[in-house]
Amino acid sequence: MTAPLLEVNNVTMRFGGIVANRNVNFCVEKGKITALIGPNGAGKTTMFNCITGFYRASEGNILLHGEDGTQDIGGLITRPITGGSHLATRAGIARTFQNIRLFREMSVVENLLVAQHRQTANNLLSGVFSTPTYRRAEREAVDRAYYWLERMHLAGDANRLAGELPYGRQRRLEIARAMCTSPKLICLDEPAAGLNPAETRELSEVLQILRADHDLTVLVIEHDMGLVMRISNHIVVLDHGEVISDGTPEHVANDPAVIAAYLGVSEEEVQ
Numbered sequence: 001m002t003a004p005l006l007e008v009n010n011v012t013m014r015f016g017g018i019v020a021n022r023n024v025n026f027c028v029e030k031g032k033i034t035a036l037i038g039p040n041g042a043g044k045t046t047m048f049n050c051i052t053g054f055y056r057a058s059e060g061n062i063l064l065h066g067e068d069g070t071q072d073i074g075g076l077i078t079r080p081i082t083g084g085s086h087l088a089t090r091a092g093i094a095r096t097f098q099n100i101r102l103f104r105e106m107s108v109v110e111n112l113l114v115a116q117h118r119q120t121a122n123n124l125l126s127g128v129f130s131t132p133t134y135r136r137a138e139r140e141a142v143d144r145a146y147y148w149l150e151r152m153h154l155a156g157d158a159n160r161l162a163g164e165l166p167y168g169r170q171r172r173l174e175i176a177r178a179m180c181t182s183p184k185l186i187c188l189d190e191p192a193a194g195l196n197p198a199e200t201r202e203l204s205e206v207l208q209i210l211r212a213d214h215d216l217t218v219l220v221i222e223h224d225m226g227l228v229m230r231i232s233n234h235i236v237v238l239d240h241g242e243v244i245s246d247g248t249p250e251h252v253a254n255d256p257a258v259i260a261a262y263l264g265v266s267e268e269e270v271q
């Protein structure tokens with residue numbers, strides 16, 4: 001096992017009396033594709049929201065390791081005054097959403113430039129006076145946007161309105177936008193939802209290319225088991241908020257606890 005990029009340690013997340021995640025532990029290895037799966041209501045999206053800094057876990061911690069040290073995601077989002085989920089993005093965690101959230105009235109390329117706002121907007125004065133540093137940052141942002149459009153096979157759509165793209169392309173645009181933040185870890189929430197089989201195949205190729213060519217680490221929630229088994233190096237299974245299985249695709253696919261959870265029967269009935 002290579003070094004973990006992300007560690008989820010004893011995370012419990014409560015909404016009043018509802019326990020969405022209970023004492024969850026798992027690691028995301030650097031340069032691998034890890035899938036988080038489980039039946040509906042298992043707590044996958046809640047876990048994602050904790051990892052990406054949208055929620056502060058009620059208990060436990062989530063650590064992102066990097067060459068620049070270790071960041072505690074819960075600590076970043078609750079930092080006094082400046083804290084928030086943007087600090088998780090800044091630390092190197094990007095995400096896409098179950099329901100696509102693009103700027104629909106902006107062009108495709110504008111969506112990618114907005115994502116790079118932090119890199120380009122050094123300060124107000126450099127923008128007003130269009131200093132050489134500011135112009136270089138702008139050029140780099142445009143280059144990065146077109147680079148990811150090419151990689152996601154969207155270059156021909158650069159000037160179309162994002163909201164006018166077919167659904168499968170909008171999904172790829174969300175991934176391109178996340179990649180423009182130069183993440184260490186990209187978290188994809190049901191990227192194949194609503195895609196037809198051809199689009200799903202294309203998505204699986206894109207994810208494998210991202211991992212192989214860019215040494216990217218991917219954490220994905222997905223219900224399409226064909227896709228999960230094809231692309232994942234490691235699978236974590238949640239049921240009723242708890243981890244019930246963790247291992248290779250072969251291990252998880254043959255685990256009686258996982259089969260029971262998906263069939264809605266007890267483990268003894270499967271064995």
Ligand SMILES: Nc1ncnc2c1ncn2[C@@H]1O[C@H](COP(=O)(O)OP(=O)(O)OP(=O)(O)O)[C@@H](O)[C@H]1O
Nearest residue numbers: 015018019020038039040041042043044045046047
């Ligand atoms: N903001 C919230 N307030 C109260 N309960 C919540 C909230 N978010 C999630 N829950 C509850 O937590 C549990 C886990 O929900 P979650 O959305 O994380 O599951 P999931 O595995 O992502 O489900 P699905 O596969 O259907 O998207 C559910 O019982 C859900 O009703």
